[in-house]
Amino acid sequence: VTASQRLGLILASESLTFLMEAHSGVSAHIVEEAGFEAIWASGLTIATSLGVRDCNEASWTQVLEVVESMADVTSIPILVDGDSGYGNFNNVRRLVRKLCERGVAGVCLEDKLFPKANSFLGERQPLVDVAEFCGKIRAARDSQTDEEFCVVARVEALVSGLGLGEALRRAHAYREAGASAILIHSKRRSPDEVLAFGREWAGRCPLIVVPTTYPSVTREQLEQAGVSAVIWANHTLRAAIAAMRRVCREIHRRRSTADLESNLASVGDVLSMFDHDELRDAEARYLAPTPPSRAPAKVESAAAHAGLARARAPHA
Ligand code: SPV
Ligand code: MG
Numbered sequence: 001v002t003a004s005q006r007l008g009l010i011l012a013s014e015s016l017t018f019l020m021e022a023h024s025g026v027s028a029h030i031v032e033e034a035g036f037e038a039i040w041a042s043g044l045t046i047a048t049s050l051g052v053r054d055c056n057e058a059s060w061t062q063v064l065e066v067v068e069s070m071a072d073v074t075s076i077p078i079l080v081d082g083d084s085g086y087g088n089f090n091n092v093r094r095l096v097r098k099l100c101e102r103g104v105a106g107v108c109l110e111d112k113l114f115p116k117a118n119s120f121l122g123e124r125q126p127l128v129d130v131a132e133f134c135g136k137i138r139a140a141r142d143s144q145t146d147e148e149f150c151v152v153a154r155v156e157a158l159v160s161g162l163g164l165g166e167a168l169r170r171a172h173a174y175r176e177a178g179a180s181a182i183l184i185h186s187k188r189r190s191p192d193e194v195l196a197f198g199r200e201w202a203g204r205c206p207l208i209v210v211p212t213t214y215p216s217v218t219r220e221q222l223e224q225a226g227v228s229a230v231i232w233a234n235h236t237l238r239a240a241i242a243a244m245r246r247v248c249r250e251i252h253r254r255r256s257t258a259d260l261e262s263n264l265a266s267v268g269d270v271l272s273m274f275d276h277d278e279l280r281d282a283e284a285r286y287l288a289p290t291p292p293s294r295a296p297a298k299v300e301s302a303a304a305h306a307g308l309a310r311a312r313a314p315h316a
Contacts, residue, residue: 004148007077007105010037010229011150011181011206016222017229019079019208020236023049027236028070028078029273038105038229039074041067043081044118045237056115060086060095068102073274077105079152079231084116084128085109089139096140096149106150108183109136111157111170119159120187120212127160130170134177141178152208153179158186158193168200181206181228191217198225 153174157167
């Protein structure tokens with residue numbers, strides 16, 4: 001089963017699935033390790049980790065490169081946040097071809113303008129014309145080189161304050177244009193408008209939600225409203241930011257790292273995240289015998305030499 005087939009199955013399945021955000025090779029690895037079935041490659045968190053704003057300041061090839069490093073170290077499907085497609089239908093075509101080449105499972109396109117701005121910034125952001133957005137969906141469909149590649153259409157009508165009727169009108173048009181699933185976004189503190197959308201949508205195609213501002217929504221509420229998948233859109237980066245701040249402040253304040261080890265992943269944990277055994281085996285197969293004086297130090301022995309415990313999990 002390919003990544004795109006798996007994402008398609010996840011979205012179509014009866015049970016609710018959770019996609020977790022990642023923005024780098026290491027965060028993608030951690031998401032898979034935690035047991036998630038799929039990854040959300042978030043535009044917000046990739047931009048933030050690159051040190052730019054979520055307003056298409058990062059180029060699409062920068063995003064692609066990050067996504068490639070995530071795909072290289074994981075086996076679960078990745079749904080890429082393609083923003084509004086980085087331009088018009090033609091930019092969408094190139095994006096989709098490149099994502100397919102890299103084994104990415106799907107892309108999510110939102111019905112905003114280019115350049116976009118994050119949905120939590122300001123009010124009443126203008127939306128793209130329905131026909132133009134349908135053209136982008138059709139262009140995505142016509143250029144996918146992986147038959148099962150998923151194209152998720154994200155409806156921003158609720159976020160822009162246009163109401164349920166407009167959100168449904170757009171969702172119907174996007175499904176007819178070929179979207180595999182609809183992502184209905186909201187920035188209310190209550191899930192009510194999203195749940196109402198789900199009831200009206202009535203399973204016409206899989207429905208995805210992003211409960212960033214309404215985290216208290218329950219699994220039962222989402223299931224009853226016919227939601228297929230939930231995206232935790234930014235929680236890996238937010239966890240990392242909080243942890244990095246805490247540790248940096250403490251080390252700066254104390255001018256010492258003593259007694260902080262229990263708050264940190266061990267260096268052994270860091271080193272064992274990616275498969276060094278494979279490299280050792282490959283060295284045995286491919287490296288010409290090297291005189292002992294020039295032999296590279298083995299990672300494991302380097303870690304042991306530095307007195308660093310080798311561990312598979314934090315604090316293990
Ligand atoms: C993202 O994670 O980049 C998203 C979700 O698009 S949101 O930030 O809520 O717009
Ligand atoms: Mg985004």
